[in-house]
Amino acid sequence: MVRLALNLLTDHDPLSVKGLSDALGLSVAGMSRALDGLVARGMVKRTEDPGDRRARCLALTAKGAKTMEGLGLDPASAERVAGAVEESFIHALSSGMWLATGVALLGAVIAAVTIKDGRGPARPRLPGGPWPGAARGRADRRLRLNRVRRQGAGTIPPPATTDPGGSLHPMAPVDVTSVADISVEPGTLPEKMTAWVIRQEREGEPIDAFQLEEIEVPEPGAFEVTVRVMAAGVNYNNVWAALGQPVSVFRYHPEEDHHIGGSDASGIVWKVGTGVTRWAPGDEVIIHCNQASYEDVEVHGLDPLAAPSQKIWGYETSWGSFAQFTKVQAQQLIPKPRNLTWEEAASYGLVYFTAYRMLIDQCDLQAGHKVLIWGAAGGLGVFAVQLCAAAGAQCVGVVSSKEKGNLVMQLGATGYIDRNEFKGMMRKGGESPEEEKERFKESRRFGKAVKEVLGDAPDIVFEHVGQATFPTSVFVLKPFGKVVICAGTTGFNLDFDVRYLWMRQKQIIGSHFANAYECMKANELIEQGRIRPVLWRTMGFDGVAEAHQLMRDNSHLGKIAILVGAEREGLGRTEDGPGAIAAEVGA
Ligand code: NDP
Numbered sequence: 001m002v003r004l005a006l007n008l009l010t011d012h013d014p015l016s017v018k019g020l021s022d023a024l025g026l027s028v029a030g031m032s033r034a035l036d037g038l039v040a041r042g043m044v045k046r047t048e049d050p051g052d053r054r055a056r057c058l059a060l061t062a063k064g065a066k067t068m069e070g071l072g073l074d075p076a077s078a079e080r081v082a083g084a085v086e087e088s089f090i091h092a093l094s095s096g097m098w099l100a101t102g103v104a105l106l107g108a109v110i111a112a113v114t115i116k117d118g119r120g121p122a123r124p125r126l127p128g129g130p131w132p133g134a135a136r137g138r139a140d141r142r143l144r145l146n147r148v149r150r151q152g153a154g155t156i157p158p159p160a161t162t163d164p165g166g167s168l169h170p171m172a173p174v175d176v177t178s179v180a181d182i183s184v185e186p187g188t189l190p191e192k193m194t195a196w197v198i199r200q201e202r203e204g205e206p207i208d209a210f211q212l213e214e215i216e217v218p219e220p221g222a223f224e225v226t227v228r229v230m231a232a233g234v235n236y237n238n239v240w241a242a243l244g245q246p247v248s249v250f251r252y253h254p255e256e257d258h259h260i261g262g263s264d265a266s267g268i269v270w271k272v273g274t275g276v277t278r279w280a281p282g283d284e285v286i287i288h289c290n291q292a293s294y295e296d297v298e299v300h301g302l303d304p305l306a307a308p309s310q311k312i313w314g315y316e317t318s319w320g321s322f323a324q325f326t327k328v329q330a331q332q333l334i335p336k337p338r339n340l341t342w343e344e345a346a347s348y349g350l351v352y353f354t355a356y357r358m359l360i361d362q363c364d365l366q367a368g369h370k371v372l373i374w375g376a377a378g379g380l381g382v383f384a385v386q387l388c389a390a391a392g393a394q395c396v397g398v399v400s401s402k403e404k405g406n407l408v409m410q411l412g413a414t415g416y417i418d419r420n421e422f423k424g425m426m427r428k429g430g431e432s433p434e435e436e437k438e439r440f441k442e443s444r445r446f447g448k449a450v451k452e453v454l455g456d457a458p459d460i461v462f463e464h465v466g467q468a469t470f471p472t473s474v475f476v477l478k479p480f481g482k483v484v485i486c487a488g489t490t491g492f493n494l495d496f497d498v499r500y501l502w503m504r505q506k507q508i509i510g511s512h513f514a515n516a517y518e519c520m521k522a523n524e525l526i527e528q529g530r531i532r533p534v535l536w537r538t539m540g541f542d543g544v545a546e547a548h549q550l551m552r553d554n555s556h557l558g559k560i561a562i563l564v565g566a567e568r569e570g571l572g573r574t575e576d577g578p579g580a581i582a583a584e585v586g587a
Contacts, residue, residue, distance in 0.1 A: 174212040179324055179541045180567045182228060186270050186281030189217045189226060195323030196544040198259040203244030206548035210242060210322075215258065218319050218327035220273035223294065225330050227285065230565040230572060231346035231538075232321035233264025234547045235379065236489075241315060242548055246492070252316035262321030263289035263314035266336050266345035266572065267565065276330045284336040284572075286345050287321070288353060288519040289313045291329050304515050312513060321346070322544050324564060331516050337527045339577020341570055343561035347580065348526070348533040351379035351559070353514035355462075356522035358484045359387050362511045363460045367392030372450055372458040372476065374465045376413060377404035380486070382534040382558045382583075384462045385411040390530050396453040400554075407557055407583055411534070415453035422446045426468040427495060440475075447476040460484065467491025479504035486511045533580040534558030538569050557583040 174194055184190050197213040220226045238261035241249045249259050269283040279285070289312050292299050296307035304310060314320025319327040336345050359365040371388050375381045376397025388395035389412025397408035397416045405416035424442035431439060451457060457478040463470065466488025473483045474496045485508065488494065500506070514522070525531040536558040539547055547560045558581075566572060573579070 174214060176212065176540075176542050180563075180565050182324070182565070186228075186268065189219065189271050189325065191217060193217045193324035194541075195258075195260045196262075198238075198241055198249070198261060199257065200244070200248060200250045203242065203248060206239055206242040206552055207545050209244075210261075210545035210548060213258070215260070215323070217325045220271055220276075220327060222273050223275045223330050224273040224327055225269055225276060225279055225333060226271045226325050226327050227265065227267040227287065227333075228270045228565055229262075229265045229267045229321050229324060229326050230563075231266050231342040232262045232544075232562045232564055233347045233349065234544075234551060234560040234562060235263050235315075235350050236551060237261075237263055237312065237315040237350070238320075238322075239548050239552045243552075249315060252311065253318050256318045258318055260318050260320045260323050260326075261314050262323070262326070263312055264346055264349045265321035265326060265564075266340075266342045267321075267326070269333070270325065272330070279330055279333055283333075285333040286336050286349055286523070287313070287326070287328055287332050288334060288514070288516060289315070289332070289350050290513050290515065290519075291317060291332065294331075305512055321564070322562065334520055334523050336572070337523065337577070338573070338575035339527065339529065340533065340573060340579060342566040342572035343538045343563060343569055344533045344535060344580040345572065347535050347559040347561040348383065349519070350513070352383040352526075352531065352533075353519045353522050354486055354511070355380050355383040355387060357514040357518050358462060358486060358509075358511045359384060359391075359460070360522075361518060362484050362509045363482050365391045365393055365460065369393040369459045370454040370456055370478075371395040371460045371462060372454075372473070373397045373408075373413075373462040374469055374473075375399075376408040376416065377557050377583075379559055380462075380464055381408070382411055383531065385413050386531045388412070390525065394454055396450055396458070404557060407534075410581070417446070417449050417453065422449070425472050426490075427471050429467065429491065429493070429495065439471075443472040443475050446472055450476055457481070464488075465490050467494055470494040471496035474506060474508075475500050477504075477506050480506065482507045482509055484509045484511055529578040532578055534583050535580040536560055536583040538563060 176194065179194050182190065192214050193216075195213055195215045196210045197215065198209050199211075202209050202211070218226060240246070241259055241261050249261075250257070253259070265287045267285060267287070269279050269281055269285060271281060272279055290304055291309075291311045291313050292304040292307040293309035294300075296304075296309050298304065298306040298308075311317050313328055313332065314322075314326075334349075359371070365371070365387065369388075369391070371384070371393055373381050373384045373388070373395050376385050376395075377399045381397060385395055385397055385408050394414040395412075397405070397413045398419050399405050399408060399416050400419055402418070405418060408416050422442055422445065424439060425446050427439065447457070457476060459478050459481045461473040461477050461481070461483045463473050463483050463485035464487035466485070468490040470483075470485075470488075471494075477483060477500075483506065501508070522531075526533070534557075536556055537547075538561045541562060541564050544562055547562060550556050550560065563569065
């Protein structure tokens with residue numbers, strides 16, 4: 001069978017869906033529909049490459065291959081593409097030959113579908129080159145990105161509505177130059193605000209799913225507070241929200257047909273609901289993202305994370321921080337550290353508080369512990385590394401480039417390992433016994449590299465990658481050690497040799513965000529400058545969609561902040577302090 005793997009994410013990857021859509025002169029949405037059409041017709045089937053969460057593979061079926069043959073396409077070309085894909089991850093490819101072959105291959109299949117369905121003539125194929133319209137596709141895409149990049153340009157026009165299955169919510173042009181202007185004083189809310197909104201019918205790539213809308217300002221209910229957002233933080237959860245995967249967020253909040261994402265913010269309390277006594281309009285705050293009903297008994301004795309009503313604000317709820325105002329429960333508010341700017345203060349809560357609970361409470365991190373941290377230069381990772389350093393523990397960070405390695409060393413890691421040197425250890429799923437033997441050998445080699453850095457096997461493995469790395473995590477851990485896990489980015493079905501768990505009495509601990517007390521304790525370390533936000537980039541309010549796309553492409557380091565009410569970077573600090581660490585190098 002011929003396999004054509006398409007990286008759905010990387011802009012620069014010629015075989016990405018975006019690359020192909022540009023080359024074919026189709027919109028990404030159009031391209032996605034075309035791919036759906038091919039899947040529906042049984043010409044290709046979707047698979048996933050668990051070795052890399054960014055890769056989504058399409059396997060050409062026998063029917064698809066036959067169609068290609070009927071069109072006189074060279075199956076050997078497809079085989080070459082497939083071979084290259086299997087040898088190295090698709091985003092490593094740079095050869096123009098593969099671009100030409102890949103485009104020709106997929107374009108031809110689409111052409112076949114088009115002809116078969118009688119939906120008009122197929123585009124003529126250029127031998128070995130991109131389709132006519134490529135330039136237009138690229139230009140359109142650049143235009144759309146520029147549209148969101150150019151905050152200074154003022155009004156952002158609504159997206160083109162040539163899409164027949166397009167938005168059910170036609171939008172008026174939205175002026176983003178005035179998001180920092182509020183016409184009312186604290187205590188009074190305006191009627192409307194500007195917000196980045198995801199709607200169910202446009203779930204897909206973040207760059208398309210997020211769109212600007214004018215929407216009503218939420219009034220605070222009992223024990224609730226409406227906060228004017230000064231800056232917002234970008235997290236991976238709203239990449240999932242944009243994609244509608246693994247489930248649509250509209251399942252979590254069916255009462256609202258809009259999703260305003262954003263689970264981190266710094267801001268000013270603007271209006272308080274009945275029953276709120278600790279906070280008043282004008283207070284400067286940051287917001288932690290855990291919500292639960294005060295009526296659930298778990299909140300009052302076990303942990304709010306155990307409550308049936310528990311939800312993550314700005315992901316499982318709407319009214320998140322990518323808007324001029326956000327609505328939260330009063331218990332979510334924490335005083336803003338005075339030594340941080342608005343953007344620094346907005347950048348860290350979700351990932352830092354999660355890492356804090358994972359290491360400090362779930363694993364009882366101690367001085368002298370040895371810790372293995374996957375994705376150490378990512379959102380969770382940069383805080384896991386700093387927590388280890390602050391606790392006097394040693395840690396090794398796993399990263400995918402030298403630049404990321406340099407960052408984790410700067411944060412206090414004992415050493416780092418480039419995972420590209422151990423590609424073979426990644427669990428793909430469905431390995432044959434022979435393949436599993438080879439994979440295991442690589443895990444063992446990786447375990448040796450970990451010991452070389454730490455001097456011994458790790459007491460704790462900090463996990464969130466999931467399927468691809470979990471068997472290695474369990475294997476390399478010291479007897480009686482703990483794997484603490486809060487996500488399965490590469491896949492949720494974990495498959496590992498359980499003998500290494502029971503014989504060596506290791507533990508697996510699930511962890512999810514943090515409770516208000518943990519958030520407050522963790523925040524004190526920020527106030528003391530012992531843990532510092534790691535800010536890679538601050539973008540204007542126009543950058544929300546682009547920021548999520550960068551994250552989806554894994555083209556970021558540390559955190560991205562978005563200015564909302566803050567007119568420019570550097571505002572909001574009222575006390576001297578170390579501030580954020582700038583992750584200055586590109587990914
Ligand atoms: P980031 O994208 O910022 O960082 C994740 C890191 O994982 C990347 O920097 C990347 O680093 C690494 N990575 C990606 N793919 C692989 C792979 N195949 N093998 C090994 N490493 C890989 O995301 P976050 O740290 O913010 O979040 C990570 C996950 O945790 C997400 O799924 C998020 O939704 C979840 N999460 C869950 C929380 C909870 O409360 N349950 C809270 C916060 C996050 P590199 O390429 O350098 O190896």
